[in-house]
Amino acid sequence: MSxxxxxxxxxxxxxxxxVRIGLAAIISTAPDLTVVGEAADGAEVPPLLARTRPDVVLMDVRMPAIDGLQATRHALATSARPPRILVVTTFENDEYVYAALRAGASGFLLKRARPAEVLAAIRVVAAGESLLFPAAVRRLATAYGQRTPPANLTEREAEVLRLMAEGLSNAEIAGRLVVGVETVKTHVGNVLAKLGARDRTQAVIAAYESGFVTPS
Structure with a gap:
């Protein structure tokens, strides 16, 4: 083994x-990434996932037959090993984008993003992180959010959630709080469990929707 x-x-x-050709061309420049399949509509996603077993799916939100929101929900609900979903959109302030994030997408990427940003986004979500743009998530939550009560978080968990909402990684939160990364991981896990969130993106959305985290 090498x-x-x-x-x-x-x-x-x-x-x-x-768009598919352009994204494939960008990804082909990175030796650590490979395109394993393409689809032109959400209806084609289930067989695509079964056939190719991707780690990350770049998912358009607006498609003619079955949109990316429905495809995202189905992929995350029915796959034994669901891929990470990165929503690709023309407009960031889009109700479809927000609904996809609430459904479990790991983040979103604008179609006008530069090639380096596309590659970085794929690597972030493939590593298990969420691609957060705090200002954009805040705007989306304000426009489309459903008010929900805050969870019963401890003082330290609340502090961690606020830092998550700033877009900080576990390592950055550990540095800010002067604690170990494993301690932060434990707090993040507790926050996700109490909020009933699949990942950091859903946790941050819940924080904004509840009013627990507000714009500075």
């Missing part, structure tokens, strides 16, 4: 062939 990790497997779902 010890070289397997490339991150990426699937592209978009009804615009030019």
């Amino acid at each position: 010890g070289v990790p397997e490339p991150v497997r990426v699937a592209i779902v978009d009804d615009d062939e030019l």
Whole structure:
């Protein structure tokens, strides 16, 4: 064995062939990423996932037959090993984007993003992190959120959630609080459990929707 990790497997779902070609071309420049399949509509996602078993799916939200929101919900609910979903959209202030994040997408990416940003986003979500843009999530929550009561968090858990809402990673939170990364991971896990959130993105959305975290 060479010890070289397997490339991150990426699937592209978009009804615009030019977008698919462009994204595939960008991904092909990165040796640690590989495109394993494409689809032009959400209806094609279940067989695509079964056939290619991607780690990350770049998912358009607006498609003619079955949109990306429905496809995201189905993929996360029915896959034994669900992929990480990265929503690709033209407009960040889009109710579809917000609904996809609430459904469990790990983040979103604008179609006008630069190639380096596309590659970085794929790597972030493939590593198990969430791609958060705090200002954008706040705007989406304000526009489309459903008010929910805050969870019964401890003082330290509440502090960790506020830092998560700033977009800080576990290592950055550990540095801010002067604690170990494993301690932060424990607090993050407790926050997700109490909020009933799949990941950090859903936790931050819940924080804004409840009014627990507000714009500074």
